[in-house]
Amino acid sequence: MSEEQQPHANLVVPTFRTEKEPKTQTQNGNGRSVWRFGGSEKAAEASTVTLRGVIFMLFDNCSKDVKKTVLPLGHGDPSVYSCFRTCIEAEDAVVDVLRSGKGNSYGPGAGIPPARRAVADYLNGDLPNKLSPDDIFLTAGCNQGIEIVFESLARPSANILLPRPGFPHYDARAVYSGLEIRKFDLLPDREWEIDLEGVESIADENTVAIVVINPNNPCGNVYSHDHLKKVAETARKLGIMVITDEVYDRTIFGDNPFVPMGKFASIVPVLTLGGISKGWVVPGWKLGWIALNDPEGVFEYTKVTQSIKQNLDITPDPSTIIQVALPEILEKADKKFFAKKNKILKHNVDLVCDRLKDIPCVVCPKKPESCTYLLTKLELSLLENIKDDIDFCVKLAREENLVLLPGEALGLKNWMRITIGVEAHMLEDALERLKGFCARHAKKTETETESLEALKL
Amino acid sequence: MGEIGAKRWNFGANEVVEDACSQTVRDFLNLLVDNLDRNDARPVIPLGLGDPSPFPSFRTDPAAVEAVCEALRSSKFNHYPSLSGLPLTRKAVAEYLSRDLSYHISPDDVHLTVGCHQAIEILISTLAVPGANILLPRPTYPMYDSRASLSQLEIRRYDLLPENGWEVDLNAIEALADDKTVALVLINPCNPCGNVFLRQHLQKIAETASKLGILVIADEVYKDIVFGDKPFVSMAEFAEIVPVMMLGAISKRWFVPGWRFGWMVTLDPHNIMKDSGLVGSLVNVLNMSTDTTTFIQGAIPDIIGKTKEEFFSSKLGTLRECAETCYEEIKKIPCITCPYKPEGSMFTMVKLDLSMLEDISDDLEFCCKLAKEESLIILPGRAVALKNWLRITFAVELEVLRDGFVRLNNFAQRHSKKKT
Numbered sequence: 001m002s003e004e005q006q007p008h009a010n011l012v013v014p015t016f017r018t019e020k021e022p023k024t025q026t027q028n029g030n031g032r033s034v035w036r037f038g039g040s041e042k043a044a045e046a047s048t049v050t051l052r053g054v055i056f057m058l059f060d061n062c063s064k065d066v067k068k069t070v071l072p073l074g075h076g077d078p079s080v081y082s083c084f085r086t087c088i089e090a091e092d093a094v095v096d097v098l099r100s101g102k103g104n105s106y107g108p109g110a111g112i113p114p115a116r117r118a119v120a121d122y123l124n125g126d127l128p129n130k131l132s133p134d135d136i137f138l139t140a141g142c143n144q145g146i147e148i149v150f151e152s153l154a155r156p157s158a159n160i161l162l163p164r165p166g167f168p169h170y171d172a173r174a175v176y177s178g179l180e181i182r183k184f185d186l187l188p189d190r191e192w193e194i195d196l197e198g199v200e201s202i203a204d205e206n207t208v209a210i211v212v213i214n215p216n217n218p219c220g221n222v223y224s225h226d227h228l229k230k231v232a233e234t235a236r237k238l239g240i241m242v243i244t245d246e247v248y249d250r251t252i253f254g255d256n257p258f259v260p261m262g263k264f265a266s267i268v269p270v271l272t273l274g275g276i277s278k279g280w281v282v283p284g285w286k287l288g289w290i291a292l293n294d295p296e297g298v299f300e301y302t303k304v305t306q307s308i309k310q311n312l313d314i315t316p317d318p319s320t321i322i323q324v325a326l327p328e329i330l331e332k333a334d335k336k337f338f339a340k341k342n343k344i345l346k347h348n349v350d351l352v353c354d355r356l357k358d359i360p361c362v363v364c365p366k367k368p369e370s371c372t373y374l375l376t377k378l379e380l381s382l383l384e385n386i387k388d389d390i391d392f393c394v395k396l397a398r399e400e401n402l403v404l405l406p407g408e409a410l411g412l413k414n415w416m417r418i419t420i421g422v423e424a425h426m427l428e429d430a431l432e433r434l435k436g437f438c439a440r441h442a443k444k445t446e447t448e449t450e451s452l453e454a455l456k457l
Numbered sequence: 458m459g460e461i462g463a464k465r466w467n468f469g470a471n472e473v474v475e476d477a478c479s480q481t482v483r484d485f486l487n488l489l490v491d492n493l494d495r496n497d498a499r500p501v502i503p504l505g506l507g508d509p510s511p512f513p514s515f516r517t518d519p520a521a522v523e524a525v526c527e528a529l530r531s532s533k534f535n536h537y538p539s540l541s542g543l544p545l546t547r548k549a550v551a552e553y554l555s556r557d558l559s560y561h562i563s564p565d566d567v568h569l570t571v572g573c574h575q576a577i578e579i580l581i582s583t584l585a586v587p588g589a590n591i592l593l594p595r596p597t598y599p600m601y602d603s604r605a606s607l608s609q610l611e612i613r614r615y616d617l618l619p620e621n622g623w624e625v626d627l628n629a630i631e632a633l634a635d636d637k638t639v640a641l642v643l644i645n646p647c648n649p650c651g652n653v654f655l656r657q658h659l660q661k662i663a664e665t666a667s668k669l670g671i672l673v674i675a676d677e678v679y680k681d682i683v684f685g686d687k688p689f690v691s692m693a694e695f696a697e698i699v700p701v702m703m704l705g706a707i708s709k710r711w712f713v714p715g716w717r718f719g720w721m722v723t724l725d726p727h728n729i730m731k732d733s734g735l736v737g738s739l740v741n742v743l744n745m746s747t748d749t750t751t752f753i754q755g756a757i758p759d760i761i762g763k764t765k766e767e768f769f770s771s772k773l774g775t776l777r778e779c780a781e782t783c784y785e786e787i788k789k790i791p792c793i794t795c796p797y798k799p800e801g802s803m804f805t806m807v808k809l810d811l812s813m814l815e816d817i818s819d820d821l822e823f824c825c826k827l828a829k830e831e832s833l834i835i836l837p838g839r840a841v842a843l844k845n846w847l848r849i850t851f852a853v854e855l856e857v858l859r860d861g862f863v864r865l866n867n868f869a870q871r872h873s874k875k876k877t
Contacts, residue, residue, distance in 0.1 A: 035700075036670045037639040039734025040583045040742070047741035052540060079535040086535060095526050104510040104517055104715045109483060140571055140717075144747035151607075154471050172745040208468035239467040269466075282535045284751025286571075303470035310478035311471075314603040316571035316578060319750050320715025321525075 046176040051075060051168050054409045061397035071430045074393075074405040076217075076372045077283060078421030083344055084281045087337040093328035094285075094321060103321030109313035111138025111289075111323055118327035119289050123272070127262045129295040137308060140318040142247045142275035142288035143169055148315060149243060149271060149290060150177040152307035153208050161199060161210040164411035165375070167217055167245070182207070183411065188377075191366055192219040193227055196234050203238045209271075210235055212261060215248040218410055218417050219375055220368020222256040225263075232264035241269045241304075247288070250279030250338050253346035254369020262293035269298040276329060278372075281341065287322045348420040348427055349374060355431035361438050362416065372421030375407070378414050384443045389414045395441070400433040477606035482506070482599055485824075485840040492828040502853075502861040505834040507648065507803040509852040510712045514775050517712045518768040524759035525716075525752065534755035538748045541740065542569030542720075546754040550720055553761050554705070557680075558693050568721045568739065571749045572714070573678045573706040576721035578604055579746060580674060580702060583738045584639045585610035592633055592641040594625070596806060596841040596848070598648050598676070613638070614842065619796040619806070623650040624658055627665050634669045640702075641666055646679040646689065646801030649841050649848040651780070653687045653801040656694075663695035672700045672730065678719070681710040681769070684777035685800025696724035707760065709803070710769065718753050776803070776851075779858055783851035786862035790869050793847065803852035806838065809845045815874045820845045826872070831864040 047053070055075050062070045078084040097103040110116065116133040124130045139145040150173045153160070159180035162170050166183075174181050182202045186192040199210060212231060214223045223231075235242045244261035252258055261270045275288030290308065292299050299305045322329075352374055353364055361382040368374055378389055386392050389406035393416065396402050407415030420427065478484075486505050493501060509515035528534050534543075541547065547564040555561045570576040577600055584591065585608035593601050595614040605612050615629040630641060643662060645654045654662075666673045675692035683689045692701050706719030723736055730736050780799045787795045787805075792813040799805040809820055817823050820837035824847070827833050838846030851858055 034670050035672075035729055035733055036636060037584055037589075037672050037730075037733060037735055038586070039738035040586060043583055043738040043741040047744055050744050052744055077536050079537075082532070085532050091529060091532075094529055098522050098525055098529075101510075101516050101522075104713045106506070106508045106510075106714045140747040147746065152471050152474060153468060154473075155469065158468075169745065176742075176745065205467060236464075239465055241466070241468055283537045284535045286747060286750050298466055302466055302468060303475075304468060307470040307474045310474050313478055313481050313483050314578075314600065314607065316575040316717065316747070319717045319753070322750070 042176060042178075046172045050172050051405070051409055054405065055403065058393060058397045058403045061394050062401045062403065063398065066399065066401045068401045068433070070401045070403065071426055071433070072403050073419040073422060073426070073430055074403040074417070076419050076421055078372055079281045079283060081421075081423050083423055084341060084421065086280050086282050087334055089332040089334060090280050090282065090325075090329045093325040093332070096328070097321050097325045103319070103324045105320055107317055107320050107323060109315070109317065110309060111136070111318070112320070115323040115326040118330045119291065122330045122333075123260070123262070123274070123291055126260050127265075127293070129262070129265050129293065131262075131291055131293065135292045135294070137290040137312055138318055138323060139275075139288040139290060140316055141283070141286040142245070142273050142277060144286075144315075145273045145275070145288045145290045146170060146173050148308060148311050149273070150174055150179060152304065152311050154178050155208070157206045158208045159204070159206050160208055161203060161240070163194070163211060163213060165218055165407065165415070166411055167213060168409065170211055179208075180206075184210070186216070186219060188365055192216060192221045193223070194231055196230060199234055200238065203240065207238060207240050209241045209243050211243045211245065213245040214261065215246075215252055215258060215370030217248060217371045218373045219366075220371045220373055221366065222252060222254060222258055222370050224256065225259045228259055228261055229264055229267070232261070232267040232270075236268040241271055241299075243271045243273065245273045247273065247275050248278050248371045249274065251342065251345065251372065252370040253342040253349070254367075256369060258370075262291070265293035266295055269294040269296070271299070276326075279333075279338065280329065285322050287318050287326065344424075345372060345420060348422070348424055351424060351427055352418060352420060352431060355428075355435070359431070359435050359438050361442070362434065368420075372419060374418045374420050375412075376416050376418060378416055380414060382443055383438070383441045386441055389416055392416065396434070396437055399440075400437050402430055402433045402437075473607060473609065477603050480599075480840065481603055482836065482840050485836060486834065489824055489828040489834050492825045493832055494829050497832045499832050502833045502857055502864065504850050504853065504858075504861050505836040505848075507850050507852060508714055509803070510714060512854040512857070514854050515712045515772065515852070518764045520763040520765070520768075521711055521713070521756075521760045524756040524763060527759070528752045528755035531755070534752035536751060538569075538751045538754055540744055542567070542749070543751070543754045546757045549758040549761055554693075554703075554722065558691060562693075562722060562724070566723045566725070568723070568743060569749050569754060570719045570721055571747060572708060572717045573676065573704050573719040574600060575746070575749075576704045576719055577601060577676075579739060579742050580704075580721060581605055581610060582608045583735065583742050586639075589637050589639045590635070591639055592630060592671070594642065594644065596649050596838065596843040596846070598644055599841060601642055602842070611637075615641075617647065617650055619650075619808070622797050623647060623652040624654070625662055627661060630665055631669070634671060638669065638671050640672045640674050642674045642676060643692065644676040644679075645692065646683055648679060648802045649804040649806050650797065651799030651802050651805040652797055653683055653685065653689055655687065656690045659690055659692055660695055660698070663692065663698040667699040672702060672735075674702045674704065676704045678704060678706050679709055679802040680705060682773070682776060682803060683801040684773050684780060685798070687800055689801070693722075693724050696726055700725045700727070700729045702730075707757075711760070711764070712772070716750075716753055718749050718757070775855070779851040779853070779855055780805070782855060782858055783849060783862075786859070786866075787849075790862075790866055792869050792873065799851065804848050804850050806841075806843065807847050807849060809838075809847060811845060813874055814869075814872050817872055820847060823847070827865070827868050830871075831868050833861055833864045833868070835865075
């Protein structure tokens with residue numbers, strides 16, 4: 001298999017990494033002048049929290065000497081596996097636009113009107129307060145939506161409430177925009193519900209927003225109507241907006257129905273982030289949106305809307321090609337395609353949970369019902385010489401060429417995240433290797449220790 | 458209803474954004490469009506924005522379209538791309554750019570971006586340490602100004618001299634720079650002036666920047682849109698003298714700004730940018746920013762490899778004709794003067810002689826009335842930091858351009874001061 005064909009070839013270790021403190025001046029070779037530009041501390045600080053760094057480090061620990069293919073189950077990108085290939089209707093829509101020549105020009109900062117209208121229609125199905133196309137802003141992927149929203153909300157002394165465990169891109173962009181981060185917990189004993197008491201205790205008059213990810217990455221739960229209503233009421237009481245990340249709205253395979261936060265927009269202004277990357281399995285197409293669910297016009301009179309629009313005018317746009325294709329992509333959304341994808345994911349979840357029954361030190365307390373991940377708790381007390389989740393994952397990579405994500409990267413120490421948006425046989429293989437690894441590192445029981453000592457005598 | 462409206466909310470606008478975005482090119486164009494007379498049945502003639510892609514004469518090459526279709530259909534390029542871009546794409550771009558240079562660019566120095574625009578965004582934002590300033594040209598490409606304002610990087614302007622073919626005022630650069638200056642931006646071929654800088658002049662700029670200890674941001678997005686006698690010389694040729702950040706994109710040469718594919722190349726043979734920590738910071742910021750569409754990346758080797766020279770030469774011929782027509786037509790209108798015949802890019806700057814006009818006090822009023830009376834959109838010079846000048850784009854269908862000048866002529870005559 002060529003380098004380009006390997007499933008994780010899209011992740012490449014950067015050719016250099018500088019750990020040095022950025023300097024603002026350096027002498028050049030012959031001392032003729034002092035150079036006045038340098039690194040950015042802001043950038044350095046923000047980048048320490050990205051996932052890529054952790055994943056690269058784990059890949060670095062894999063080795064050719066371990067004669068097993070590298071299994072990349074630490075990051076989530078199902079698009080490289082043929083079983084998750086996007087639907088033909090979406091491909092056709094894009095090809096048609098390309099051949100028509102209609103996707104080649106610059107577009108307006110907020111996005112082209114037909115695309116904005118298509119997103120409003122797509123979201124309005126589930127909403128009591130209907131969105132107009134003017135409430136929709138297109139972004140170059142959901143991640144860029146986060147960049148733009150944070151940049152638009154940043155003010156001196158402002159702070160933002162982020163979930164723990166969370167999605168590190170939020171942390172990175174908050175730091176980069178100068179927003180202070182305050183964390184609230186998702187409670188593992190309450191099926192990852194938001195600790196609302198905790199939220200009330202950390203918010204103050206400088207808090208601008210709470211970020212809710214639903215369906216939840218990494219935990220995989222889907223929040224109930226009642227819980228989301230409580231979140232809305234809490235936010236209202238605190239005078240903050242709810243930023244809801246619903247990019248996984250089409251990746252649900254459990255019994256709980258998805259309820260959009262926008263349903264509670266009459267209680268609190270809701271800013272919804274979304275995109276086609278997860279639903280249609282096309283993260284490389286880079287098309288997302290910001291939707292302002294705000295029947296009372298709060299975003300308008302607080303000038304948040306203006307900030308977002310202005311920001312969009314001077315920020316790179318998503319490709320016009322996908323924008324023009326978007327109405328077709330959204331309208332022709334085939335329920336069968338989503339059902340097929342979600343069925344595979346459900347099967348994978350069941351497979352992993354079944355195999356985990358034989359691995360006592362890796363426990364999945366709640367089966368995910370959405371997204372493409374499975375969170376497990378590590379019972380380190382059952383293991384010998386494994387310090388924490390990072391140590392576990394590094395050794396696992398080193399000994400088994402199996403990459404899983406240490407929960408520390410998501411703010412959950414001594415947990416571990418397994419990507420299930422992969423081919424089933426990879427999960428079978430991974431769980432075998434995991435079982436072997438855990439058996440090898442298991443703490444010896446008392447009788448075993450006695451027998452060993454007996455042999456030594 | 459009232460309760461939620463009267464409630465105090467803790468969030469609001471980012472004022473820095475508001476200041477940064479006052480008066481972008483888009484803002485001015487929107488203002489002019491608002492001035493259009495809805496009852497005028499004539500089609501609007503758009504000589505304000507540099508984007509010929511909607512016109513039949515400027516359709517992109519079918520080979521490029523097919524390359525993208527193939528990459529898409531292969532389903533091998535739907536994934537998240539690698540940091541700085543797919544290796545195969547970085548390699549293709551490095552080779553492509555090296556063709557016109559005296560040395561080879563390493564793929565590791567090529568960072569792919571969402572159009573040249575994102576390169577500007579990331580570069581400016583990374584350079585903006587507290588207290589720093591940047592040297593921008595006057596007239597300018599205002600995206601640099603907007604991004605600098607947003608990042609709170611102080612702007613200092615140096616002039617391009619119309620009487621000297623729009624050459625850089627090097628004395629001004631030395632006078633403006635101080636120990637907090639981080640970089641100088643040079644757009645070559647020049648948007649909005651339409652000139653191409655001479656080799657000797659570029660060398661002097663490089664030497665001046667080196668003396669001042671600042672890097673050169675060489676925005677070469679129009680490097681292939683050159684149709685005069687002067688050959689284009691890249692600032693890359695002077696990377697031994699001064700570290701260069703070279704920006705570019707496929708948008709202009711292939712007429713596909715909507716495809717959003719560009720690059721930022723670090724030309725740094727003495728590792729000055731690397732040692733200073735700048736390159737590391739850029740990579741850090743790229744790491745947490747959006748990327749350019751993966752299937753476009755996948756198609757790049759074929760876009761570059763399969764587009765025939767005929768396509769480029771034919772389009773360039775059309776642009777040359779447009780530029781010449783534009784220049785000739787301008788000469789016929791007494792109240793506007795073009796100091797230098799355009800030889801590159803898609804624009805030219807013309808000076809307004811307001812003394813010849815009745816009831817028009819400045820460039821903005823000129824353009825607003827022009828939009829209203831003639832359904833003709835031309836950008837007022839203040840949008841590019843040169844009041845009482847105009848920026849005209851000639852990169853439109855030739856017939857549309859001619860029509861535009863008929864209307865401009867009529868307008869000028871109507872508003873000319875009558876001789877008693």
